[in-house]
Amino acid sequence: MLEHKFQLGFFPTPLHKLENLSAKFEDYNIYIKRDDQTGLASGGNKTRKLEYLIQDAIDLGCNTAITSGAQQSNHCRQTAAACAIAGLECHLLLGGEEPEVYDGNLLLSSTLGANIHFTGNNRKGEDKDSLVNQLEKEGKKVYLIPYGGSNLTGAMGFANAIKELKDQLEENQITIDYIFFASSSGGMQGGIHLGKELSGLSSELVPINIDKAETHGLTMEQMVFNIVKEGFEKFGIQKQINIKDIPLNRDYDKDGYGQVTDKERKAISTLAKTEGIILDPVYTGRAFYGMLDMLEKKKLALNSNVLFWHTGGFPAVFKYAQELKLT
């Protein structure tokens, strides 16, 4: 089931040690998995989900795809690129009003040929029904990609990514004790959870919650749980799962989605200056700050190996130029 996908990226993404950063933390070895380098119109974690979602759209005979997000959505930008490759017409429902100047991800999404609809206060696809009706009236066969690409189909990308990671770890004779990543619509986390069961990877997950708002009335824990439960059924995994088994660190989401503070600035500046790697202000900046904070406070077992999963977001850096004036 994991083999049936439409190729959009270059895999495996690199896995390497952050030597300079590790040298600053004598009790920890820090590694990074580079999903910012998937290769799809500047990369990111949605590439993995879209390989399964686009394949599904093709299997169902669809010629048009719709998805939703914020104006700086990395998911929407990668969806626009995926549709260009697969020859699908792409429609994006983006929160807010149309700006005078398109920049960051919005600029790329429109450059990639997406039809963009601005939806005011709604950035999670609340207005999709009328667009679907309109497109169907025009005779189009529409495929709906959920917010963040987060359903079981999209999550398969990360079930498969765990297989990829496990192979890399074995090849390099590394074990990983903790995996940190930015978690926001649940698809990556659900897929990783499922992939750990399928591949027998024992690393502890430390998902850093990014968006404290609910999605379609569901908490992050519920969204992840629903995907994992459906995945267990699909793959015949007998193990019982309870919503309390879904890990989620909510210590760093208080400032709200897309709000950049000294924390994100510190994380971005630290990784840029020690390793020459750029984090984004919305997701990876926040998650990396969470990891740095826990390392500094020695909240993880001493002498452990820690992995940061870089999920992309590079184009948003330019949109946040004002907030990111780093010192």
Ligand SMILES: *Cc1c(COP(=O)(O)O)cnc(C)c1O
């Ligand atoms: C979407 C996104 C995430 C979160 O992934 P989810 O599967 O939505 O939880 C993390 N980082 C970046 C850069 C993203 O674009």
